[in-house]
Amino acid sequence: MVNIKQAVQDAVSTAIVQAAAEAGVDQDSIDLSQVIVSLPPSSDLGDLAFPMFPLARGFRSAPPAIATAVAALLASGNCIWIADARAAGPYVNVFLHRSRYTELIASDLTSAPEKFGRTSRYEGRKVMVEFSCPNTNKPLHLGHLRNNALGSSVARLYAAAGAEVERVNLINDRGVHICKSMLAYREFGNGATPESAGMKSDHFVGSWYVRFAQWAKEDPSAEQRAAEMLQQWEAGDPEVMELWRTMNRWTIDGINQTYLRTGIEFDRVYYESETYLSGRTEIMEGLERGIFYTAEDGAIMVDLAEIGLDTKVLLRKDGTSLYLTQDIGTAIARHRDWPFEQMVYVVGSEQQYHFHVLFHVLKKLGYTWAENLYHLSYGMVNLPDGRMKSREGTVVDADDLLSQLTSLALAELEERGRDSEVDDPQATAHAIALGALHYYLLMVTPNKDMVFDPSESLSFTGNTGPYLQYVGARISSMMRKAGFDMASAASIDYDLLNMDSEWDLIKAIGRFPEVVERSAEGYAPSELAGYLYDLGKSFSRYYHDTPVFQGVEPATAQARLALCGFVLAVMRQGFDLLGIPFLDRM
Numbered sequence: 001m002v003n004i005k006q007a008v009q010d011a012v013s014t015a016i017v018q019a020a021a022e023a024g025v026d027q028d029s030i031d032l033s034q035v036i037v038s039l040p041p042s043s044d045l046g047d048l049a050f051p052m053f054p055l056a057r058g059f060r061s062a063p064p065a066i067a068t069a070v071a072a073l074l075a076s077g078n079c080i081w082i083a084d085a086r087a088a089g090p091y092v093n094v095f096l097h098r099s100r101y102t103e104l105i106a107s108d109l110t111s112a113p114e115k116f117g118r119t120s121r122y123e124g125r126k127v128m129v130e131f132s133c134p135n136t137n138k139p140l141h142l143g144h145l146r147n148n149a150l151g152s153s154v155a156r157l158y159a160a161a162g163a164e165v166e167r168v169n170l171i172n173d174r175g176v177h178i179c180k181s182m183l184a185y186r187e188f189g190n191g192a193t194p195e196s197a198g199m200k201s202d203h204f205v206g207s208w209y210v211r212f213a214q215w216a217k218e219d220p221s222a223e224q225r226a227a228e229m230l231q232q233w234e235a236g237d238p239e240v241m242e243l244w245r246t247m248n249r250w251t252i253d254g255i256n257q258t259y260l261r262t263g264i265e266f267d268r269v270y271y272e273s274e275t276y277l278s279g280r281t282e283i284m285e286g287l288e289r290g291i292f293y294t295a296e297d298g299a300i301m302v303d304l305a306e307i308g309l310d311t312k313v314l315l316r317k318d319g320t321s322l323y324l325t326q327d328i329g330t331a332i333a334r335h336r337d338w339p340f341e342q343m344v345y346v347v348g349s350e351q352q353y354h355f356h357v358l359f360h361v362l363k364k365l366g367y368t369w370a371e372n373l374y375h376l377s378y379g380m381v382n383l384p385d386g387r388m389k390s391r392e393g394t395v396v397d398a399d400d401l402l403s404q405l406t407s408l409a410l411a412e413l414e415e416r417g418r419d420s421e422v423d424d425p426q427a428t429a430h431a432i433a434l435g436a437l438h439y440y441l442l443m444v445t446p447n448k449d450m451v452f453d454p455s456e457s458l459s460f461t462g463n464t465g466p467y468l469q470y471v472g473a474r475i476s477s478m479m480r481k482a483g484f485d486m487a488s489a490a491s492i493d494y495d496l497l498n499m500d501s502e503w504d505l506i507k508a509i510g511r512f513p514e515v516v517e518r519s520a521e522g523y524a525p526s527e528l529a530g531y532l533y534d535l536g537k538s539f540s541r542y543y544h545d546t547p548v549f550q551g552v553e554p555a556t557a558q559a560r561l562a563l564c565g566f567v568l569a570v571m572r573q574g575f576d577l578l579g580i581p582f583l584d585r586m
C-alpha cells in the first residue's frame with residue numbers, strides 16, 4: 001500500500017525547505033527530522049498536524065509565521081493526497097483528500113483483505129522468537145498462558161511486518177526437578193499409567209511431582225535420592241533413561257494438546273537434555289582469548305564491572321556448566337542452525353539479571369548478532385483470590401482454567417439465548433474462552449504483574465476479547481442479512497461516505513499497517529489490542545447512529561456496507577495477530 005503519511009511528510013518537508021529559501025534562511029540551519037507528525041484531536045482540525053516550533057531557531061521567526069508560510073505552500077502544492085492545509089497557531093494542519101484516500105484503502109481491501117496490514121518494514125530480517133519453555137515435571141500453568149500469548153503474538157506481528165520468523169521452544173526436560181516426579185512415580189506408582197488413572201498425561205506426571213513434595217516432607221532422604229537419580233541419568237543408566245523417556249513423552253504429549261487447544265505452534269523445538277553441556281567450548285576459547293579469567297579455586301569467571309555488576313561463574317571448578325553457560329552455547333548453536341538478525345526471549349521478569357549477563361557475555365565473545373538480543377520480560381499473573389503464588393500444587397493449571405472459561409462462556413451464551421443460533425455451542429464457547437484469555441493477557445503491558453479475572457475477561461461489553469468478537473459477529477450477520485459480498489464491491493461510489501464518522505473510520509482503518517509495525521517494533525501486542533478496542537468502539541457508535549442498509553438509498557447502502565466490511569477485514573487481521581478466534585456468529 002502507498003504510504004500516504006510518508007508522502008504527506010515528504011510534501012511538508014519540501015514546503016519547509018521552500019519556505020526557508022523564500023525567507024532567505026540557510027538550509028543547514030533547519031532540521032527536518034524534528035518535525036514530527038501527530039494526530040489532531042478532531043477531524044475539523046485536520047487529519048495530520050505538524051508542529052513548527054522546532055524550526056523557530058533556524059528560521060529566526062515565530063512558529064505561527066512559519067506555519068502560515070508552510071501551510072500556504074502546501075495548500076497550493078502538488079501532493080495529490082493533500083486537499084488543504086491551514087495554519088493553527090504553531091501547527092500546520094493537513095486535510096487529506098478524502099475520496100482519493102478512501103479509494104486507495106478500498107482498492108487494497110477489496111483486492112486482498114488478508115494482506116492488509118502486512119508491510120515490508122522488516123523484509124529480509126530473520127527474527128527468532130523463543131517462548132513457552134515448559135518443564136517436563138508438570139503441566140502448563142497460567143504464567144505459561146501469558147508467555148505463550150505474548151510469544152505467539154510477537155512472532156505474528158513481526159511476520160506481518162515482513163520479517164522471516166522462527167518460533168522456537170526450549171523444553172526443560174532434565175534436572176533434579178524432573179527426577180523428583182520420576183522417583184515418586186517409581187516409588188509409589190505401581191505401574192499406573194495416565195490411561196489407567198484416567199488423567200491427561202501431563203497432569204498425571206504433575207501429580208507425582210506433588211506426591212514427591214509430600215514425601216520429602218516426611219522423609220528427608222527423598223531429596224538425596226532425587227539427586228542420586230540425576231547422577232544416574234547423567235551416567236546414562238538404562239532403567240532411569242527408560243523411565244525418563246516414558247514420563248517425558250507423557251508430559252510433552254499433554255503439553256502439546258494444550259498448545260493445540262490454544263492455537264500455539266512452534267517451528268523448532270530444543271531440549272535441554274541435548275543442550276545442557278553446551279557452552280563449555282566457547283567459554284574455554286574465551287578464556288584463551290583473555291575475555292574470561294580463572295579464579296583462585298579454579299572456576300572460570302567473567303568480570304561484569306563494565307555493566308556495573310560483580311563477577312559471575314561460567315564454569316564451575318569441576319568443569320561443569322551452569323544455566324548461563326548452557327544458554328551461551330544454545331544461543332550460538334541457534335545462530336548456526338538459523339542465522340538470525342534478532343532473537344527475542346519471552347521469559348519472566350525474575351530472569352532479568354540472567355539475560356542481562358547472557359547478552360553481555362555474548363557481546364564480549366564478539367558475536368555481532370548479540371547486539372540484537374532482546375529479553376521480553378513479563379510479570380506474574382495472579383487470580384483475583386491471590387492464587388498462583390506458586391505454593392506447591394496450587395498454581396492455576398492452564399487446562400483447568402481453559403475449561404472453566406469455556407463453561408462460563410457456554411453459560412453466558414445460554415443465558416443470552418444464543419446457543420441455538422450457533423452450529424456448535426461448545427466450539428463457540430471455546431473460541432470465546434480463547435478470545436477472552438488472549439485479549440485479557442495481551443492488553444496489559446508485559447512487564448506489569450497482573451490479575452486475571454475470569455469473569456471480567458468474558459464480559460461481552462467493555463474492553464474484552466468477547467466484546468470484539470461480538471462486534472465482528474455483528475458485522476458478519478449484517479452482511480448476511482443484507483446479502484452483501486465484498487467481492488461485488490467494485491462499482492461502489494465511495495464519495496457517498498460523506499459523514500465525518502465515516503471518514504474517521506476510514507482513517508482508523510488506514511492506520512492499521514502502522515499499528516502493526518509499531519506493535520512489532522515495541523514488542524507490544526497491547527498497542528494493537530488498544531487499537532482494536534478503539535476501532536470496535538468507533539464502529540459500534542457509527543452503527544448505533546447510522547442506518548447502514550435498511551431504509552437507505554441503495555447506492556449509499558452499498559458504500560456503507562463496504563465500509564463495514566473493511567472494518568471487519570481489519571478486525572479479523574487484528575484478531576489473528578492476537579490469537580483471538582473470529583466468530584461469524586455468537
Ligand code: ARG
Nearest residue numbers: 133134135170172327345347
Ligand atoms: N525453563 C526455564 C524456566 O522455567 C526458562 C527458560 C528460558 N529460556 C532460556 N533460554 N533460558 O525458568
